[in-house]
Structures are given as C-alpha cells and as structure tokens.
Amino acid sequence: MSNELKVPTMAELFAAGKQPEVLFWVGCAGSFDDRAKKITKAFVKILNKANVSFAVLGTEESCTGDPAKRSGNEFLFQMQAVTNIEVMNSYGVKKVVTACPHCFNTIKNEYPGLGGTYEVVHHTQFLKQLLEDGKMSLEGGSYKGKRITYHDPCYLGRANNVYEAPRELIRKLDAELVEMKNCKKKGLCCGAGGAQMFKEPEEGTMDVNIKRTEEALDTKPEIIAAGCPFCNTMMTDGVKNKEKESDVAVMDIAELIANAQDL
C-alpha cells in the first residue's frame, strides 16, 4: 500500500468539472493539531481504500465558529458561518462528513438558519454506512477481544443523539466494549466543550478531564475510544496525568478501523 494519500480539493475537482459525493470537513483540530492530524489521515486512508468520492476544502476551509459562538461571540460565529456557507454553496455541496462533533453539530444544526442546508454526518455514522453498504469490510485483527471503553462526546451524544454508530463499529472489531458508569445520555463531559479547550479552567477541586479519565480507567480498558479530537486531547492528557500511558491508549474510532485494516 502506498503511503500517498489521495486528498482532492473541491477547487481541483471543480476545475476538472467534477463533483464529489461528499465533502470531508476536516476542521481546525484535524488540520492543525498533531494528534488530530493522525485521525484525519486514518479516516482518509479508509476513504481511499473504499474508493469514496470525496474532497476537502483545503485552504478554503475556515473555523465553523463553534468556539466563538459558545464563548458568546455570536458576531464572529455568524461571520464565519456565512463565509463557510458561501464557499460550500458555491461548490454545490450536498453532503458533509466530519470527524469533529463540534463542526458536525454547528454545520448540521446552526448553519441551516443562515442559508447552509446540507446532509451532515459524523465520520462514525459514515463508516457504519460504508460497512452496511459493503464498501468496507471489517475484522477485528489486532483488536480482537481487547477491552475498549467508549467516551461519548457531548456534541455527538446528548447534543445530537448519536450513541450507536460508534459503538457498533467497536463491536464489529470483535472487541469487548465495556461501558463507563456514566455513558450515553449520562456521559460525563471531557471538559473541552463550550470553548473550555482554549482557556484555563476556573478554580475547583480537580480538572474535568481527570474526573472523566478516572471513570474510564475504572473499566480497566486497554483502549479508550473517542470520536472527537478535543475529547481525544483531554483523555490523553488525563491518562498521562495518571501515568497510565504505557497501558492505555486513547484512539479515535477511525484509527481503530484503519489499524484493523492494516492501512
């Protein structure tokens, strides 16, 4: 397998008179954060292998505005939204997939009111669909029988009621999915949402990510699976804080699948 990733941009396809089936919205973390970039690449590898017709916006993509909106800066959010919508509409985008639940929530729920209506799916939903359509096969491989616990990102779970797609993918890996005390609707936040990612926490007795990591470690997992680049960062920091990084890995669902496929 060549290491060359095929990542067409909307602009390139447009110039060639082509239209991809789906826009992969990479997001800021997926573009710039070293850890999240690995998730982006893992997802692209799967897309390449399944021959999915997709493209990215590349340098035409800009922050969805989620952290600005949750900080209270509605102005900045709407400026970002309107600009992004203009770009997406000019390319005639119909369907969007993203590996970031914050981008997912914002584009799916908050863009329609500003003129941007698309079918928006989270990458775990997209992967599940690939599997159901027979475009991707999945065997556990190295993950067979491993204890994996799944952390629900707030903006995927409670915010949009997506609980099953990521879990189904983990089960398909023949892994042992173990649930935390607080999961699904009662899932505890990792501490990054509402723009907390970008500021120091207020004074308290502990950090939210430590508390959530403790809940995850209580399940004695080999892997903590997440579906959000920010949750990934928070949980990774938590595991390091508990000095468990040699025993417990924090992985995105896309990475688990790409690894299982030896991509």
Place this chain on the structure above:
Amino acid sequence: MNYIPNILFLIILVLSIGFFAANVKKLFRNINLGKDVDVSDNKSQRWKNMAKIALGQTKMVVRPIAGFLHIIVYVGFVIINIEVVEIIIDGLFGTHRVFAPLGAAYNFLIGSFEILAALVIIAIVIFWIRRNIVRIQRFIKSEMKGWPKTDANLILYFEVILMTLFLVMNAADNQLQQLGADHYVKAGAFPVSSFLLPLLDGMSISSLIIVERVAWWLHIIGILCFLNYLYYSKHLHILLAFPNTYYGKLKPKGELDNLEAVTNEVKLMMDPDADPYAAPAEDAPEPEKFGASDVSDLNWVQLLNAYTCTECGRCTSECPANQTGKKLSPRKIMMDTRDRLEEVGKNIDANKGSFVADGKQLLGDYITNEELWACTSCNACVEACPISIDPLSIIMDMRRYLVMEESAAPSDLNNMMGNIENNGAPWPFNQMDRLNWKNES
C-alpha cells in the same frame, strides 16, 4: 338552622382563591417581562412531551428511588384532591359526605384515598430522611442554605399534616358512624384510619364531633393555605411543570439559536451594495442589546423555567463543572433568575406598575462571571432536568452579553477569538497551511 359555618366557609374559600388568583396574575405579569419567543410550532409534539414528561413522569424515574417515591406523592395528591370537591360542597351547603349515595363506589374511593394517604406519608418521611439525615449531596449544596432548605422541609411538613388530618377526620367519622351519631351517615371504607380507632376509644359523641370537625376544618384550611403557599415556594412546579414541558426545547440539544439581531448586522456587513456611511433611518428602532444581563433580556420561556424549578438539583449533580468543585451550579442559575425576577416584580408593584432602576441586575449581583465561564455547554443539566428546564440557554445568553456588550471574555478566549478572526482557526496557524497534513508523514 345555623348558617354561620357555611358563611364562614364561603368567606375563607373566596378569600383564599382570590388571593391565589392575584398571585397568579402577578406570576403571568412577571413571566411576560421576558422577551417574546415563538413557540407555536409542533403543537402535537409539544402535547406529547407534556403528557410523557409531566403527566407520565418519565424523566423522574431516571433516578428510580426518588422517582418512585415522587410518583406516589404525585398520584396521591392528584387523586386525594377528588375528596376536596366533596369537602367544598359539604362546606358550602352544610351537607355531610354528599357523595355517600354512590355506595360501593364511594367506599372504594375513600378506601383508596386512605391507602394513598398512608403511602404518601411513608414517601414523605423517606424524603425528609434523605434531605435531613442522609443529607444527599445535592440537597445540601451552598445555594440550598437558608430559605431553600426551609422551603423544602415546610412542604414536607405541610403534606404530612394534611394527610394526617385527613386520616384523623376519617377515624373520628368512622367512630361516630359506629356510635350512630346524628348526621353521620354510614359511608366509606377506612382501611387505614381504622387503625387509629383505639386512640378514640371511650370518647363521647360530642368530643368525637369536635375532633372530626376540627380535623375537617384544619384539613381544608390547610389545603387552601398550601395553595397560596405555592407562589412563594419552589413547590410551584406542581402547576408549572405542565406548561414548562409543553414549551420545552424541541430542537436538538446542541443547537443554539442564531441571534437575529446579529444576522441583520452581518448581512449588512457582507452586502457590497450597503452604504457604510449611511445614517440609520430616523424611525429606526434602537439597536437591540446583545445577550442578557438582566431578567428582561431573557425570553419568557426562560423566565417560566425559573418559576418552574423545584430545586431538586439533578442538574447540578450532573454538571461536570460543579462535580469538580467549580462555582457553577445550573440550579443556582435558575434560582437566581427567579429571585431577581421576583425582585423586579416587587419593584414594579411598589412603583405603581413601572420598573424603577434599582442599580442591580442578574449579572454580577446574582450570577458571577466566574460561574458563567465554568460551563462546558455539555447539556448534562438540560438532560437531567425532569421537567425540561434549560439552564444552558441562560448561561449562553449571559456570555453573549459579556462578550458582545462588555468585551469581558477571559483573555485566553480573546486570543482564541482573535485567531479565528485573523486566521480562521482558534490557534495561530495560517489558513494557507490547512492542508499541510496531507504531505506530512
């Protein structure tokens, strides 16, 4: 015939209902101090939510012990109140147990009321123990000190007294029936109050009548007092839970509204034909304030939320910020909103119908910036609320005010927003580098 009791009853009834109605009017007025919001959509879904969440108590049982006990008290109170209809008719017309001719059905009704009354007493005793002896965390948080704690216990005492009076009244009545006292027709079944009979043993008919009458009067006066207590108490939820669940959020929890006032400004900024130097039209309304710093900046559903909150603290116990020792408590946000709204209401009452600036506001005088900035917007509080209250929406509206009207965001967030403005990402990376990952190994 002696009409004095009937007249007295009528006066008490009219006074208490009148007083209650006046407070309900005040309640409506205060809620309407909020901004208008269109919640006229999806009527069938809204009715369904009300039936499921308020009537059906579906979210109460997420916590099985409290949920089960609450259902007993709820069902008990709703059903036992059928008895109040009889009491009012008897009180007004001087009849006694006017529904007695229903025969077996009447016996069944009274019998089930008694069993429910006993169950309610048991449930309330457990509630009291949980609150005062076991001291469950969410009942003893800092915002529960003082009046909220007293309020919670008063409600429990009220209910136990009402149920006890009901049973004592029945026991005395039963005894009088057995002694064949005049006026006391043989009616009703007394599966619970008959256990109280030994206490009344050997009492004369006249003393028994005094016991029965005193219990009867105190029972109905107690109910009317309780009705009037609601407006001053967190217990108002027994009425407002219904409209509140009807008007609850239907959109996905993650969706925040897009501020229309901002949309208009943004459109103007993006419009190449707009004249940047144009003076606003003379009849243009004053630009809307962004976000909320006081109760009148919130919408009326948010204010209804505040009056509906019964301070159970499920939101706060699920809040990640609160669990890790931060000052934020979603319940306190709701309690503060109600307290400030009441203060504004009293100000209006004292100033002949118009609000006179008191130099106070919800933001700062009640809710601090520190609380607002601790929120992760995770929606755990919204999910936890058994009656569809949305504390997050108030937090977000107040953050909007802090940022857009006061530029008072924490400096880290200002940096983040500056980055988005300049490079289209919350970190200082160049937008032109957005695809570099493709070629990095």
